[in-house]
Amino acid sequence: MTSLLNIVDLSVKFPTRFGEFIALNHVDLAVRAGEIHGLVGESGAGKSTVGAAIIGLLQSPGYISGGEIHFLGDDLTTLTNDAHHKLRGQRISMIFQDPQTSLNPLLTIATQLVETIRQHADVSHSDARRRAVELLEETGLQDVENRMDEYPHQFSGGMRQRVVIALALCSNPELIIADEPTTALDVSVQKQILELIRNLCTERNIGIILITHDIGVINEITDSVTVLRSGRVIESGNTAAVLGEPKDKYTKALLAAVPRLDKRLHRFKNIVSDDEFSAEDTSWRIDDASADYASTWLLEKHSLQKTEQLSHELESRMSNTQRLADVSRSMDASFSNAESEQSILSVSNLAVTFNSGQPSWFGKEEGFKALSNINFDMQAGTVLGVVGESGSGKSTLAKAIVGLVDPSAGSMTFRGKKLPPGSARMRSHPVRRQIQMVFQDPYSSLNNRRTVEDIIAEPIKFYGLANNRREIRKLVASVLELVEMPQRAMLKYPHQFSGGQRQRIAVARALVARPDFLICDEPTSALDVSIQAQMLNLLKDLQEAFGLSILFISHNLAVIRQMADNVVVLRNGNLIEAAETEQFFSSPADDYSQMLLRETPSLNLLQAPV
Amino acid sequence: MLSFIFRRLLQSVFVMLAVSLIAFSLFRFVGDPIAQMVGQETSIEDQENLRERLGLNDPLTTQYFRFVGNLTKGEFGFSYRTRQPVSEMILNRMPATIELGLVSLIISLLVGIPAGIYTALKRGGVLANAILITTLVGISVPTFVIGIFLIYLFGVELGWLPTFGRAGTVQLGWWQTSFLTWDGWKSLLLPGITLGVYQLTLTMRLVRAEMQDVLKTDFVKFATARGINYRSLYLNHAFRNTLVPVVTIIGLQLGGIIAFSIVTESVFQWPGMGLLFLDSIRYVDIPVMSVYLVLIALMFVVINLVVDMLYFAIDPRVRLKSAHG
Numbered sequence: 060m061t062s063l064l065n066i067v068d069l070s071v072k073f074p075t076r077f078g079e080f081i082a083l084n085h086v087d088l089a090v091r092a093g094e095i096h097g098l099v100g101e102s103g104a105g106k107s108t109v110g111a112a113i114i115g116l117l118q119s120p121g122y123i124s125g126g127e128i129h130f131l132g133d134d135l136t137t138l139t140n141d142a143h144h145k146l147r148g149q150r151i152s153m154i155f156q157d158p159q160t161s162l163n164p165l166l167t168i169a170t171q172l173v174e175t176i177r178q179h180a181d182v183s184h185s186d187a188r189r190r191a192v193e194l195l196e197e198t199g200l201q202d203v204e205n206r207m208d209e210y211p212h213q214f215s216g217g218m219r220q221r222v223v224i225a226l227a228l229c230s231n232p233e234l235i236i237a238d239e240p241t242t243a244l245d246v247s248v249q250k251q252i253l254e255l256i257r258n259l260c261t262e263r264n265i266g267i268i269l270i271t272h273d274i275g276v277i278n279e280i281t282d283s284v285t286v287l288r289s290g291r292v293i294e295s296g297n298t299a300a301v302l303g304e305p306k307d308k309y310t311k312a313l314l315a316a317v318p319r320l321d322k323r324l325h326r327f328k329n330i331v332s333d334d335e336f337s338a339e340d341t342s343w344r345i346d347d348a349s350a351d352y353a354s355t356w357l358l359e360k361h362s363l364q365k366t367e368q369l370s371h372e373l374e375s376r377m378s379n380t381q382r383l384a385d386v387s388r389s390m391d392a393s394f395s396n397a398e399s400e401q402s403i404l405s406v407s408n409l410a411v412t413f414n415s416g417q418p419s420w421f422g423k424e425e426g427f428k429a430l431s432n433i434n435f436d437m438q439a440g441t442v443l444g445v446v447g448e449s450g451s452g453k454s455t456l457a458k459a460i461v462g463l464v465d466p467s468a469g470s471m472t473f474r475g476k477k478l479p480p481g482s483a484r485m486r487s488h489p490v491r492r493q494i495q496m497v498f499q500d501p502y503s504s505l506n507n508r509r510t511v512e513d514i515i516a517e518p519i520k521f522y523g524l525a526n527n528r529r530e531i532r533k534l535v536a537s538v539l540e541l542v543e544m545p546q547r548a549m550l551k552y553p554h555q556f557s558g559g560q561r562q563r564i565a566v567a568r569a570l571v572a573r574p575d576f577l578i579c580d581e582p583t584s585a586l587d588v589s590i591q592a593q594m595l596n597l598l599k600d601l602q603e604a605f606g607l608s609i610l611f612i613s614h615n616l617a618v619i620r621q622m623a624d625n626v627v628v629l630r631n632g633n634l635i636e637a638a639e640t641e642q643f644f645s646s647p648a649d650d651y652s653q654m655l656l657r658e659t660p661s662l663n664l665l666q667a668p669v
Numbered sequence: 670m671l672s673f674i675f676r677r678l679l680q681s682v683f684v685m686l687a688v689s690l691i692a693f694s695l696f697r698f699v700g701d702p703i704a705q706m707v708g709q710e711t712s713i714e715d716q717e718n719l720r721e722r723l724g725l726n727d728p729l730t731t732q733y734f735r736f737v738g739n740l741t742k743g744e745f746g747f748s749y750r751t752r753q754p755v756s757e758m759i760l761n762r763m764p765a766t767i768e769l770g771l772v773s774l775i776i777s778l779l780v781g782i783p784a785g786i787y788t789a790l791k792r793g794g795v796l797a798n799a800i801l802i803t804t805l806v807g808i809s810v811p812t813f814v815i816g817i818f819l820i821y822l823f824g825v826e827l828g829w830l831p832t833f834g835r836a837g838t839v840q841l842g843w844w845q846t847s848f849l850t851w852d853g854w855k856s857l858l859l860p861g862i863t864l865g866v867y868q869l870t871l872t873m874r875l876v877r878a879e880m881q882d883v884l885k886t887d888f889v890k891f892a893t894a895r896g897i898n899y900r901s902l903y904l905n906h907a908f909r910n911t912l913v914p915v916v917t918i919i920g921l922q923l924g925g926i927i928a929f930s931i932v933t934e935s936v937f938q939w940p941g942m943g944l945l946f947l948d949s950i951r952y953v954d955i956p957v958m959s960v961y962l963v964l965i966a967l968m969f970v971v972i973n974l975v976v977d978m979l980y981f982a983i984d985p986r987v988r989l990k991s992a993h994g
Contacts, residue, residue, distance in 0.1 A: 114894055148896030155894075160887040164986060165909050174905075175895045210985040226895060 062089040062129075063266040064113070064234055069126035069136075071108050071117065071290075082108045082121060084290040092233065093264040095257065097281035097298065099271060101313075101587035102558075104287040106270045110236040113268075114151055115143035131233065149179050152227035156239040158219035162211035168195075168222055169207040172229065179230035194225040198255060216449075217248035224255065231263070238270045245448040245614070250658040253280045272587065274317045275617075275660030278302055286310050302664040314665055316592035318617035320656070322667075323641070326599065327592035336545050343547035345536040353537035357573060357605050401475070403439040403576060403608045404460070408432055409469035411455050411632075429455040430632045433469070437625075439575070440606040444623025444640065446616060446655070451629040453612045457578045460610065461496050473576070492522045495569035499581035501561035505553040511564055512549035515539070518572040534571065542567045542597060559590030563597070570601065578610045583618060595621055616659050620644055628652050677977060681970045686737070688966035692959035693736045697729070740963060746956040750949070755960050758945060764844045765835055766934070766941035770927040772857050773865030778919070781869040785876025786908060789884065804870040816863040816936035823859060831856045833938040860937040864930055868922050875918055879911035886910075912983045920976035924969040 071083040083105045090096045098106045111117045113128055113135065128135040131150065135143065155161040163171060172191035173184060182190070195203045198221040211219060220240065227235055237256065241249040257280055260267050269281055277284050277298060285295040286307070294307045305311045312331035318324075411430040430452040437443045447453045458464040460471060462481025471478040473490055484491060495518075498504040505514060515535045518524070525531045536546040542563040553561055562582060569577060579598065583591040595618065602609055611622050619626060619640070626643045628635040628651065636649040647653050703716050703725070720726055724735065739746070745755035784804075788797040807815070824832035837852030838845045847853025883889060884907055892906050931943035938944070942961060949957040980987045 116890065116893060144893075144896060144899075146896070147894055153891065153894035155887050155891050157887060161891045163888045163892065163906050163910070165984060166905070174897065174901065178895070178897055212986050223891070226891070229895065 061091075063092045063131070064088070064090040064268075065127075065129040066109070066113075067127045067129070069109075069112060069128060070124045071105075071112055071121055072124045073121040082290050083112065085126070086287075086290070086292055088285055088292070088295070090234070090266045090268055092266045093260060094282045095260050095267045095269055095280055097269050097271065097277040097284035098287060099274065099277050099284060100287035100293075101272060101589060103289065105290040106272075106287055107238055108290075109287075110153065110238050110268060110270055113234075113236060114147060114153055115140070148175060148232070149230050150232050151234045151236065152229075152232040154220075154223055154227050154235060154237040154240045157243045158216055158223050159243065161223055162219060162226075164211055167208050167210055168214075172207070172222075172226060175226055175229040190229075191225070194228055195222065197228070197259075198222070198225045199251070200225070216244055217251065220244060220248075220252050221255070224252075224259070228259065228263075232265065234266045234268070235259075236268045236270070239272070240269070241276060242271070242273070246616075246655060246658045246660075247448065249276075249660075253660075256280065273660070274302070274314065274588070274665070275662055278662050278664045279660040286313070299664050302662075303666065313589060316589045317662065317665070318591070318595070318615070318621045319662060320617040320620060320644070320659055321662075323620055326596050330589050330592050330596075340545040340547045343545070345533055345546055348533045348536035348540065348546060350537060350540040353534070353541040354604060356534065356537070357541075357570065401439055402436050402472070403474055404478075404610075405436040405472045406460075407434050407470055407472075409434075409456075409459060409471065410467050411452070411459055411464055412467040428632050430459070430466075430629075433629075433634050435627050435634065435637055437608060437610070439474075439608050441624040442602060442609040442611050442622055444619035444626045445610060445612045445629060446614070446619055446626060447629035448614060448655075450631065452632040453614075453629055454580055455632075456629070457496065457580045457610065457612055461494055461578055462491075492518075492572050493574055494576045494578065495572050495574035496578040496580065497562070497565050497569050497582045500585050501553075501558055501565050502585070504565055505561055505568075507553050509552070510549065511535075511539070511551055511553065514553070514564065515549070515568050515571055518568060522572055524571075524573065538567045538571050539564075541570070541601075543593075557590075559586050559594060562586060562590075562594055566597070566601070574607070576608045576610070578612070580612045581614065582611075584613070584615070591618070598622065616644075616655060628655070674974075674978070677974055681974065684970055685963075685966060689737050689740060689963055690733065692962045693733050695955050695959045695962075696736075740960075745960045748949075748954050748957050750952045750954040750957075755956050758957065759942065759960060759964065760843060761845070762940060762942045762945045764846060765939060766927055766930055766943060768847060769857065769860055769864060769930060769933070769939060769941060770923065772861035773863075773868065773926055774919075774923055776861055776865040777869035777872050781872030782876055782915075784869075785873040786880055786903065788873065789877045789880035790903065792881070800873075804866075804873060807866045808870040812863060812867065812932050813936050815866055816860070816933060819859050819863060820936075830859050832859075835940050860933050860939050863936070864926055864933045868919075868926060871922060872915070872919060875915055876908075876911060879914055880907060883907045883910045909983070913980060916976055916979050916983065920972050920979075924965075924972050927968060928965045 066086060066088040069083055069086045069088075070081065073080040073082055086105070086109065088096070088098075088109065098109060100106050108117070108121070111121075112123060113130070115135065115138070117123070123136050126136070130146075135146075138146070162168075166174075169188060169191060172194065173187045176182065176187040176190050177184070180187075191207065192203050195207060200206070200218060200221050206214075211222070214222065224240075240256065241252050244252060253276065256267060256269070259265060269276070271277060281298045283296060284298045284301050286293040286301065286309070288309055294301055294305065294310045301310065302314065305314055309331055316327055316330055318327075409430060410428070410432060412426040412428050414426045433452075433456065435443070445453050445456060455464060459466050459481075460478075462484045465480040465482050473494070478484075478490060479488070512532070512535050515538060516531050519531050519534055525534055532549075535549050539546055539548050544560065544563050544567070548556070548560075548564070553564065556564065562585075566582075582598070583594050586594060598609070598611075599622070601607060609622075611619065613619050613622075623640045625638065626640050627637045628649065630651055636643070636647065636652050638648065643652070644656070647656055703720055703723075707716055707719065724732060727735075743756060745759070747753065748755055748758060751758065784800055788800055791797040820832045823830045831852075834856060835847055835853075836856045837850035837854075838847045839849045839853075847857055889902065889907055892902055897906065927942075929943075930939075930941060931947060933939065934941045934943035935947055942964075945957065946961050948954070949961070
């Protein structure tokens with residue numbers, strides 16, 4: 060069978076101030092009609108550049124420096140912009156990643172569809188509208204006649220992506236480039252959209268290029284796959300062959316880094332990373348600073364905590380001399396409870412409502428219930444995985460515990476004592492230091508205008524954990540080494556590091572406060588799989604070494620399986636299920652949990668993990 | 670939407686009260702009104718009688734509420750300088766200023782918006798750069814210099830346009846308009862351009878910046894990838910999405926144009942409110958000054974209200990949010 064699209068020896072370059080950046084380096088790719096061809100790779104691999112080159116929308120100043128793109132008899136690289144523009148939508152369409160941003164917010168769905176249809180076919184407005192209805196129905200949108208005159212913001216993410224697909228289908232294109240079409244969607248919706256893409260491909264005999272970083276999606280839906288790395292094709296072929304028996308070292312490493320839903324690994328092995336430090340970076344050291352020093356310092360925390368806790372109690376109770384007896388009782392209690400087999404955090408009947416009781420002109424507002432009636436108990440030194448789809452209240456839970464939002468009802472107990480709501484948690488309250496947080500996006504959670512040293516030293520200074528400047532510097536360098544960064548990183552600014560390295564810096568900042576409770580809110584969602592594997596390994600190492608208790612939030616069940624000892628499932632602000640991890644994954648009790656597990660793309664083509 | 674407008678109206682009332690307080694305090698603190706009114710030979714007793722008759726011995730709060738009450742009834746008092754009713758003086762002058770403001774607004778929009786779109790699309794092009802540099806000169810040179818330059822070029826050297834004053838007016842009821850005659854338009858042109866240059870540059874640069882942002886968004890990329898023709902892509906998809914910030918700034922600027930047309934009016938001896946205000950300051954004509962202040966504030970409040978309502982027309986997301994909130 061001949062190819063619909065045939066890319067031969069394609070190179071794309073981006074001129075920059077520091078010379079030319081080669082985005083694609085002699086890439087070959089062939090796609091047949093009725094086939095879904097996956098393009099997979101980590102960030103910077105050039106996946107999206109391939110799509111942009113085909114449709115002729117390379118971001119300036121990028122340009123095609125060599126090679127050919129054959130599509131239905133034409134070489135697209137030789138077309139003028141106007142000729143290329145005629146092909147767009149007509150014969151080649153595109154589906155974008157984020158349905159929240161890929162529709163014009165000011166125009167109704169119907170307007171956008173009708174305009175696109177009439178752009179490519181000489182039909183009347185009413186005919187175009189009829190065609191729009193058919194297309195929307197084909198993509199599985201409900202109640203089309205009534206809803207098509209609504210605006211994009213009135214639709215949910217999954218429905219919007221159906222609209223985007225309908226728009227891409229407006230003129231019966233022969234080739235669709237889908238750039239991460241399900242990355243912004245929840246698993247259950249992802250499954251539906253992938254099925255829709257599969258059906259369209261088969262029924263209409265369209266060739267589809269599916270760009271993704273998600274091996275699960277590749278496994279689930281593609282017929283053939285091309286693995287890219289730094290603009291080069293690493294391996295290409297039938298999906299089952301590439302995933303089942305990878306030939307290249309990089310492909311093997313990439314597949315090994317994918318977290319498995321079906322098995323808990325002790326550690327990820329054979330990870331290949333693009334992050335390399337120069338000799339200059341690694342040889343620069345501060346006297347006496349070392350990872351060992353940081354470990355020893357962090358392990359001292361237990362003795363420190365007890366005195367701190369007691370002094371806080373004394374402080375808050377001193378005024379009341381009658382209750383001095385209580386203090387001595389609680390002193391005994393806290394010493395005897397020092398063993399790890401105690402509850403560190405317990406949450407009962409917790410609820411968070413936003414905008415409640417705000418006066419408005421027409422009576423009181425209802426408010427949005429982000430969390431209601433949440434109960435769970437967490438043992439010290441364990442990892443609790445919190446799972447849920449978007450809007451389930453995962454992050455609100457984290458914020459309520461760390462004190463960024465105030466609960467509207469219920470109570471929290473931390474180490475046997477009542478945890479006051481954030482607004483009532485004084486600066487001197489020991490919990491401020493004991494609970495630390497690592498955020499999802501390391502690009503926005505670090506201040507780009509401060510050096511890494513300033514960033515990591517801040518908690519040390521704030522909590523008074525070191526006596527002088529020399530000691531602070533030594534600690535910063537040591538902690539950086541502990542999170543596997545060179546000590547010299549402290550002299551640089553966050554923007555000089557990659558996403559994975561920034562996330563290490565964020566972890567270092569959390570660790571240096573000597574917390575015993577760490578909240579990780581989707582700490583690896585913004586990272587590539589190989590970096591994610593390194594990060595998960597690191598978190599496991601730290602958790603074991605320092606007996607940390609971690610509240611680990613993720614939408615990715617496979618990641619949760621690797622990390623958590625216990626799992627709680629949230630849905631629309633309610634706790635659906637709480638179970639021990641292995642038990643949860645072997646036999647989830649709730650229907651919703653079962654659905655989540657079922658809808659997660661399987662990795663059945665991959666070899667069993669070692 | 671109704672509750673939103675209601676809230677806005679209530680806020681406007683507070684703004685107006687605050688401004689009227691400042692206007693009222695002019696009477697109290699910018700010299701003694703009695704001393705302004707009477708001659709040197711008026712006896713102390715007569716002055717005291719006058720003071721009593723005008724209610725100037727009443728408590729401040731009483732006086733303030735009387736002032737606000739009179740304002741709402743449209744009784745603006747009498748000018749110290751001309752002894753005419755202030756309302757009459759302002760009504761005579763208002764059409765001239767408003768027409769001048771409108772002309773300069775239209776000039777700035779007709780030139781500024783297309784130029785903004787053009788410079789955003791042809792980034793780095795020769796003509797685009799030329800436009801940007803020219804308008805930069807326009808915004809850096811003080812208004813009166815531009816006015817004098819235009820007078821010299823078109824009025825003195827070329828002799829095409831009148832150099833000062835408002836000609837060819839026609840009476841429409843109480844409104845004196847210069848829109849209906851060729852002479853009227855000719856006399857409007859130079860001051861209109863002078864007043865509009867700043868606004869023009871601002872509009873152009875704002876449209877340009879907003880367009881550049883919108884052109885980078887996914888939905889414009891997606892529309893391009895669907896093969897939508899460039900005309901609709903740039904106007905219907907991109908430009909429409911720049912309107913909310915553009916309308917906000919243009920609205921604020923329109924207020925500014927009318928309120929601060931003083932310099933232009935004085936360069937061109939344009940018989941508008943700005944010139945009246947200047948004369949009033951020269952003769953410490955407090956009633957005129959304070960009414961002018963209140964009217965300008967009212968105008969800003971009304972323009973802002975209109976701008977807020979335009980948001981509803983432009984952006985469906987605002988409509989929905991207010992329907993739910």
